[in-house]
Amino acid sequence: MTVTESSPAKAERWTAQWKELYNEVITTGLCTGCAGCVVTCPHDVIGYEHEEGKYKPFHLEEELGLDNCLHGEKGCTTCTRACPRFRSWETAADMHLFGRTREPDEMAGIWRQLLLTRASDKVAHEKGQDGGFVSAMLIWLLENDYIEAALVSGVEPDDAWKAKPALARNKEEVLATAGSRYTYCANPLA
Known part of the structure; x- marks a missing residue:
């Protein structure tokens, strides 16, 4: 059959x-x-x-x-x-x-595990926002040749409230742009 x-x-x-x-x-x-x-x-x-x-x-x-x-x-x-x-x-x-859709209480999406993190590098931790994890991760990826550069946001030299797209190719450039920008920035245009 x-x-x-x-x-x-x-x-x-x-x-x-x-x-x-x-x-x-x-x-x-x-x-x-x-x-x-x-x-x-x-x-x-x-x-x-x-x-x-x-x-x-x-x-x-x-x-x-x-x-x-x-x-x-x-x-x-x-x-x-x-x-x-x-x-x-x-x-x-x-x-x-x-394999399923979101439940009403999953407004931020479906996730398998939630991790709270912070940078172990003191400088990245202090310069970054809320623990500096993203800055530390970008630095690690650059230093270990996983990426050549990262699209980030910096600020205009004469206006700290105006974000501008930037390209970070090393630790110094990542740290120079560390922290959150509570405004709009089109990073892909960097």
Whole structure:
């Protein structure tokens, strides 16, 4: 006797492109200005102005207007896949990673283990925020050749309240940018 299994349902193809991103995120105020769409665009047609009040991406091609993309019409979906505010992706990610969806009390997501940490390096601990773990981890990754550089946020020399994207390639640069910035910064543009 032969048992026949039905094949799993095929996932619907992702077709959303700049046009949907523009209409659903950019013009509605959902855009955080993270620049994810800018740095991932393989066609280099999304611009960004890192200036106060203008932290929004914009389309550079004019053929279809600023709200549409010629590459998107041909099937490119990279910008919408990179955007953390485009539609709801958490449910699909939770199912893929954990095999279930979030419970009402799991607003921060599903986690397996919660760790409280702090840097053992005294300088990283003192310069960092809440224990300096991220700074210490970046330093360790750099010194052990796991990464060549890290995207971090620094501050403008004349305005300590204005964050600016920076690239840290060594311990000194990590420590110079250690600590939290309680303001917006598009680190991918560093």
